[in-house]
């Protein structure tokens with residue numbers, strides 16, 4: 449194995465005084481888990497003469513930060529030099545795009561929410577109560593559905609996520625083909641159609657031999673890419689075909705130059721729509737996660753988000769754009785502490801401080817969805833205008849932006865030399881041998897003890913306001929407590945049977 453010497457691929461963030469840094473780490477201090485950019489790049493030629501930038505990480509345990517990722521190969525010393533790798537003529541390449549999924553109609557909303565809340569990476573109950581996951585998901589989804597349905601009704605009656613992700617898949621396929629890498633691109637959603645299981649069935653039918661797994665989240669979180677990869681891992685583990693299929697995972701890709709440039713282009717363009725672009729505060733708004741995910745389970749989400757924002761601001765600075773900027777976290781649910789600062793609180797504060805122009809930049813997701821179209825465009829805009837901010841703008845999500853799609857295609861091509869087989873015939877051995885190349889390793893890095901996490905959803909229902917939702921929440925809480933009580937006091941709990949019944953909702 450011949451790895452290049454580590455070098456710093458990213459320079460330290462600008463400390464230009466023209467930036468107003470209002471997020472939590474004023475001196476860009478990063479927690480220990482933060483990816484240190486210990487990689488270097490080499491130009492290599494492979495795959496029908498395609499030139500690609502291949503990144504090789506020198507530290508297997510930190511490989512999650514790199515676009516090209518195969519911990520298992522690195523750990524076992526089987527990583528190949530890129531130049532040694534060619535695709536043989538019989539190879540059929542597949543790319544699996546992983547995404548969240550969203551309800552397509554208002555009738556889909558409750559079962560979609562059920563799937564979301566049934567995910568232990570969203571609500572992680574204490575181990576002894578894990579059988580209550582489905583009854584609880586049913587309960588919470590029924591309670592949440594009316595509010596959620598209202599939101600989806602206001603954006604046209606359903607989530608645009610499937611349509612946009614399908615379009616991204618199609619464009620990615622075209623872009624790969626234009627770069628002389630013919631590949632099939634599949635979409636596997638976590639909580640709604642087309643489910644990951646459906647995508648996998650198609651991958652098997654099509655006889656794919658090399659698979660690149662690409663979660664459509666630029667930054668890694670246990671609750672998003674982590675959850676999708678955990679599901680994928682369990683599907684792989686059960687299946688002889690998949691165990692023998694070569695694959696690799698790109699766990700997060702926010703550091704890619706193409707992505708950073710594409711985001712910067714959108715921001716630069718949108719700034720021009722203001723009368724005085726220099727006076728606009730650039731307001732990055734990321735989807736939040738409960739604080740415990742980061743502080744207790746080791747989710748790198750916050751660190752990756754902060755670094756991502758730094759990289760975008762550095763890129764803008766090279767274009768002489770040195771606006772003040774802020775990073776805040778939106779969409780929190782309930783009084784458990786989520787990542788701070790909160791978007792709504794920050795908007796009010798900025799208004800009080802006399803900020804007059806704000807450009808919102810959704811940063812954690814690459815498609816328009818309910819939280820851009822409703823939460824940012826309607827709720828936060830209204831709040832901003834009430835708070836004294838006079839001019840409001842919003843950067844669109846990347847969607848099918850050609851330079852972004854082209855960069856995703858490059859990321860896929862760069863990862864091809866790192867696909868590796870996990871051909872283990874012994875089922876028991878498979879359990880301990882990281883079936884999905886790097887996935888288990890990756891999850892173990894952050895979530896090694898699979899600790900109990902605070903359940904944002906139950907607590908979120910337990911508010912102190914006098915709204916109807918609060919009363920729903922209190923009833924919900926009472927019912928949950930009763931459920932738990934019966935579960936531990938009755939010898940043959942009825943809730944087991946509920947769990948079985950509810951699995952049919954999937």
Ligand SMILES: C=CC1=C(C)c2cc3[nH]c(cc4nc(cc5[nH]c(cc1n2)c(C)c5CCC(=O)O)C(CCC(=O)O)=C4C)c(C)c3C=C
Pocket residue numbers: 548549550551564569570592595596607608609665669671672735736737738781812813816817818819904905
């Ligand atoms: C990086 C993005 C996301 C993170 C992190 C994330 C964590 C997370 N989400 C919930 C609860 C809900 N999320 C919902 C919708 C939703 N979430 C994301 C992205 C992230 N979630 C997206 C893109 C969407 C919208 C999909 C669409 O249909 O357009 C919902 C449902 C909508 C609603 O009722 O508000 C819930 C609920 C938690 C609890 C969580 C972290 C633990």
Ligand SMILES: [Fe+2]
Pocket residue numbers: 735
């Ligand atoms: Fe969410």
